[in-house]
Amino acid sequence: MKKERIIKELSELKKDENYRSLKLTDKKYINFSSNDYLGLNEDKELRGEFFQKFKDEDLLFSSSSSRLLSGSYPIIMKLEKKLEKIYNKKTLLFNSGYDANTCLIETLFSKTSLIISDRYNHSSIYSGIKASEAKLLRYRHLDYNHLEEILKKYSSEYDDILVVSETVYSMDGDRANIKKLVQLKSKYGFKLLIDEAHSFGVLGYGECYEADVLDLIDYVVIPLGKAGSSIGAYVLMDELSKEYIINKGRKFIYTTALPPINVAWNLFILEKMEKFNFRRKRLIELSIYMRNLLNEYKIETISSTNIISIVIGENQRVNKISENLREKGYLIYPIKEPTVPKGTARLRVSLTALHTKEMIQKFVKELNYEIDNVF
Numbered sequence: 001m002k003k004e005r006i007i008k009e010l011s012e013l014k015k016d017e018n019y020r021s022l023k024l025t026d027k028k029y030i031n032f033s034s035n036d037y038l039g040l041n042e043d044k045e046l047r048g049e050f051f052q053k054f055k056d057e058d059l060l061f062s063s064s065s066s067r068l069l070s071g072s073y074p075i076i077m078k079l080e081k082k083l084e085k086i087y088n089k090k091t092l093l094f095n096s097g098y099d100a101n102t103c104l105i106e107t108l109f110s111k112t113s114l115i116i117s118d119r120y121n122h123s124s125i126y127s128g129i130k131a132s133e134a135k136l137l138r139y140r141h142l143d144y145n146h147l148e149e150i151l152k153k154y155s156s157e158y159d160d161i162l163v164v165s166e167t168v169y170s171m172d173g174d175r176a177n178i179k180k181l182v183q184l185k186s187k188y189g190f191k192l193l194i195d196e197a198h199s200f201g202v203l204g205y206g207e208c209y210e211a212d213v214l215d216l217i218d219y220v221v222i223p224l225g226k227a228g229s230s231i232g233a234y235v236l237m238d239e240l241s242k243e244y245i246i247n248k249g250r251k252f253i254y255t256t257a258l259p260p261i262n263v264a265w266n267l268f269i270l271e272k273m274e275k276f277n278f279r280r281k282r283l284i285e286l287s288i289y290m291r292n293l294l295n296e297y298k299i300e301t302i303s304s305t306n307i308i309s310i311v312i313g314e315n316q317r318v319n320k321i322s323e324n325l326r327e328k329g330y331l332i333y334p335i336k337e338p339t340v341p342k343g344t345a346r347l348r349v350s351l352t353a354l355h356t357k358e359m360i361q362k363f364v365k366e367l368n369y370e371i372d373n374v375f
Helices: 003-015 044-053 074-087 097-108 123-132 144-154 178-188 239-248 260-271 273-296 315-327 357-373
Strands: 090-094 114-118 135-139 161-166 191-195 219-223 233-237 307-313 345-350
Touching: 044 260, 074 090, 074 233, 074 260, 090 097, 090 239, 097 123, 097 191, 097 219, 097 233, 097 239, 114 123, 114 144, 123 135, 135 144, 144 161, 144 178, 161 178, 178 191, 233 239, 260 273, 273 307, 273 357, 307 315, 315 345, 315 357
Parallel strands: 114 135, 114 161, 161 191, 191 219
Antiparallel strands: 090 233, 219 233, 307 345
């Protein structure tokens, strides 16, 4: 790409109020943009317990190798075995949810496949579909009648069909109907991939596990950078798919494995997951409390989870509201295109178990003021 073209594109982003830059995150702010939904990352006692448990182990800060060389060290194998015991599916650990989604799709599907994706699925899913060269069709967000219309039309034309959905959608804070997707799978015989990025931890071991439909779902991707309070992603699948990805998945084969210290933390959190019920209950209570407050102030949201999306509209307006709230001590970043459709720029509130009702009450009051006064 020529320098002149780069400069021009960056100038256009600035003109459209869509330019991105890195900002220092200061702890003096009340953070409503964190994905640490259960508050595990801020828990010093939990961290201390972790270091005490593994004090006699030599937890290195790098694996220094890919999994197929010396990167399949004991604790990473122990983690995958623990996952397979919990989920009763074969498991591979990836370095990120993005890598997991792209590698899974691009490795197991090809030009002869049809992939039907919820329109609002994550960018990583579309990157994998593009790399696979499969035929792509999108169904309207959470519209299962539309999905079935597509299935009726194309099921006879393709032997290899994949339907992809997330459980909780981070831009709108709404939830997929997993049981409906499983019913359609039973009827039409397609393969089903579910991304649990925003439901793992918040819903225990994930919505597919808690709804007892894991054995009916072909692939489950569980990224760990949200309520998992870590890095990496678990991919649950059948034995043949695991074997094939180990042999053919480029993002798996040619990537240095996660460091032992991160993997030990992942194992530690996984083993304690059932002990975080009080955090989950608190998060549900706070989410209901905030949605009720927004309703009192007549601030609209379609969210039904702890991710509460408030559509503002234009980039300039959402930027200004975000800046004003920051000056008042609240960290909440605007979400703009291409992450969301043009004209639907929004504030996305990420509630965590560390927030209090008092924090939320004061924040909603200030938010309401800004919405009423910024034009």
